[in-house]
Amino acid sequence: PTTKLWGGRFDEPTDAFVEAFTASVGFDQRLFREDIAGSTAHAKMLAKVGVLTTAECDKIIDGLNGILLDIERGDFSWVVAYEDVHMNIEARLIDRIGDVGKKLHTGRSRNDQVATDVRLYLRGAIDRIELELTRLRAGLVDLAEREADTVMPGFTHLQVAQPISFGHHLLAWYEMLTRDAERLADVRKRVNILPLGSAALAGTSYPLDRDYVAELLGFDGVSRNSLDAVSDRDFVIEFLSAASVSMMHLSRMSEELILWTSAQFAFIDLPDRFCTGSSIMPQKKNPDVPELVRGKTGRVYGDLFALLTLMKGQPLAYNKDNQEDKEPLFDAVDTLMGSLRAFADMIPAIEPNRERMRIAAKQGFSTATDLADYLVRQGVAFRDAHEIVGKAVRHAQNAGCDLSELPLAQLQAFSPKIQDDVFAVLTLEGSMAARDLTGGTAPNQVRIQAAAAKKGLQRS
Numbered sequence: 001p002t003t004k005l006w007g008g009r010f011d012e013p014t015d016a017f018v019e020a021f022t023a024s025v026g027f028d029q030r031l032f033r034e035d036i037a038g039s040t041a042h043a044k045m046l047a048k049v050g051v052l053t054t055a056e057c058d059k060i061i062d063g064l065n066g067i068l069l070d071i072e073r074g075d076f077s078w079v080v081a082y083e084d085v086h087m088n089i090e091a092r093l094i095d096r097i098g099d100v101g102k103k104l105h106t107g108r109s110r111n112d113q114v115a116t117d118v119r120l121y122l123r124g125a126i127d128r129i130e131l132e133l134t135r136l137r138a139g140l141v142d143l144a145e146r147e148a149d150t151v152m153p154g155f156t157h158l159q160v161a162q163p164i165s166f167g168h169h170l171l172a173w174y175e176m177l178t179r180d181a182e183r184l185a186d187v188r189k190r191v192n193i194l195p196l197g198s199a200a201l202a203g204t205s206y207p208l209d210r211d212y213v214a215e216l217l218g219f220d221g222v223s224r225n226s227l228d229a230v231s232d233r234d235f236v237i238e239f240l241s242a243a244s245v246s247m248m249h250l251s252r253m254s255e256e257l258i259l260w261t262s263a264q265f266a267f268i269d270l271p272d273r274f275c276t277g278s279s280i281m282p283q284k285k286n287p288d289v290p291e292l293v294r295g296k297t298g299r300v301y302g303d304l305f306a307l308l309t310l311m312k313g314q315p316l317a318y319n320k321d322n323q324e325d326k327e328p329l330f331d332a333v334d335t336l337m338g339s340l341r342a343f344a345d346m347i348p349a350i351e352p353n354r355e356r357m358r359i360a361a362k363q364g365f366s367t368a369t370d371l372a373d374y375l376v377r378q379g380v381a382f383r384d385a386h387e388i389v390g391k392a393v394r395h396a397q398n399a400g401c402d403l404s405e406l407p408l409a410q411l412q413a414f415s416p417k418i419q420d421d422v423f424a425v426l427t428l429e430g431s432m433a434a435r436d437l438t439g440g441t442a443p444n445q446v447r448i449q450a451a452a453a454k455k456g457l458q459r460s
C-alpha cells in the first residue's frame with residue numbers, strides 16, 4: 001500500500017471507495033507543467049531566503065525536471081492513492097531524490113499550490129484562446145474587405161429590412177469577437193496574481209520572498225490576503241462568463257451560417273471538408289460544424305453555472321468543494337478553443353453566392369426606407385413620407401412587383417413630388433452607398449472599418 005504523505009495522524013487506511021471518490025488525479029494531472037513550474041520557483045526562493053541550501057535546491061530542481069520529462073514521455077504512473085497531481089509529483093520526487101525531496105513542501109500548502117497551478121494554467125489558456133480569436137478575427141476582416149461591395153438583405157425580425165453589404169455583416173461579427181478578446185484580456189489581469197505564500201490559509205512563519213516567486217513565474221503581483229487567495233475562484237467564474245459570452249457569439253454566427261447554407265437562403269456554400277452527409281438521404285450535406293458549436297454553447301453556460309453554484313455556500317477559507325472547479329474549467333477551455341479553431345479554419349473558406357444574396361435583397365421592398373428618405377429631401381415630413389411609401393408598397397405588392405418596377409406615373413399617384421431621379425435611389429447599390437456615415441453599411445465605410453480593424457489586429 002502507498003504511504004500517504006499526510007498519514008501520520010491516521011489509525012486505519014482510507015476506505016477504498018473514499019480514496020477513489022476524493023481523488024482528483026484523474027483530471028488534475030493536466031496541471032503537471034504548472035505544478036512543476038510552481039514547485040521549481042518555490043524551491044529557488046527557499047534557497048534564496050536560506051531555508052534550503054543551494055545543493056538541496058539543485059537536487060530538487062533536477063528531480064522535478066526528470067519528472068517533467070517522464071510525464072511528457074508518458075513514462076509516469078499516476079497513483080490514485082496519492083490523490084492529486086500535487087502529491088503524485090511530490091511522492092515521486094521523494095522516491096527519486098530521497099529525503100531532500102521532503103523539504104520541498106516547506107512553507108507551502110496544497111491550498112496555495114493548487115490556486116497557483118490553476119492560475120498559471122488559466123493564464124496560458126487565455127493566451128492560447130486569444131491567438132485563435134485573433135486568427136478568426138483576421139479571417140473575418142479579410143473576407144469583409146473582399147465582400148465590401150456584395151449586397152445582401154439585412155434583416156430585422158428575420159424579415160427583409162434594408163440592403164446591406166455582406167462585408168458589413170461580417171464586420172458586425174468582428175466587433176463582437178473583438179469585445180470578447182478585450183474581456184479576456186481584462187480577466188487575465190485578475191488571473192495573473194500569485195497566491196503562493198498564503199500556505200493553508202493564514203500565511204506562513206518562514207521568511208518567504210513572494211515577490212521573487214511572482215517574478216520567476218511571470219505574475220504581475222502577489223495576493224494581499226491569504227484567506228482570500230486560497231479560496232477565491234472568482235477569477236475562474238470571470239473567465240467562464242467571458243467564455244460564455246464568446247460561445248454565445250459563436251452560436252449566433254452558427255445560426256446564421258446554418259440558415260445561409262440552407263436551400264431556402266443559399267447565400268453561401270461551405271466547402272465539403274467542413275460538412276458531413278446523411279446515412280440515409282444521399283443528397284444531404286449538413287453544416288455540422290456550426291450546429292455543433294451552437295450545441296456546445298450550452299456546455300460552457302453549464303460550466304459557468306457549476307462554478308457559481310460551487311462557490312455560493314462556501315465559508316472561508318479553502319474547502320474541498322474547490323476541487324470541483326477543474327473539470328468545468330477544462331471543459332470550457334477545450335470547448336471554446338475547439339470552437340474558435342473550427343471557425344478560424346472555416347470562415348476564410350466561405351464561398352459567397354453573390355447572385356442569390358442580390359436576388360434576396362431585391363425581395364421584400366428593401367429600399368422602401370430610401371423612397372421615404374427621398375420624399376423627405378423633397379420637403380415631405382417623415383411621418384407623411386412613411387404613410388405614402390406604405391401605400392405604394394401595398395400597391396406594388398398587389399401588382400406583384402418591386403417599387404423600382406412601378407412606372408413613374410404610378411409612383412406619382414402616391415406623391416407628385418416623385419421625379420424620375422427616384423429610380424437611382426431605389427437601387428440596392430444606391431441604398432447601400434447612401435449610408436455613408438461612421439458605422440453605416442456603405443461599401444466605402446466597410447473598407448474604412450476593415451482597414452482600421454487590420455491596424456488593430458497588428459497591434460494585438
Ligand code: ARG
Pocket residue numbers: 024028084110111114318320322323324
Ligand atoms: N486536489 C485539491 C484541489 O483540487 C488540492 C488541494 C487540496 N487541499 C486540501 N487541503 N485537501 O483543490
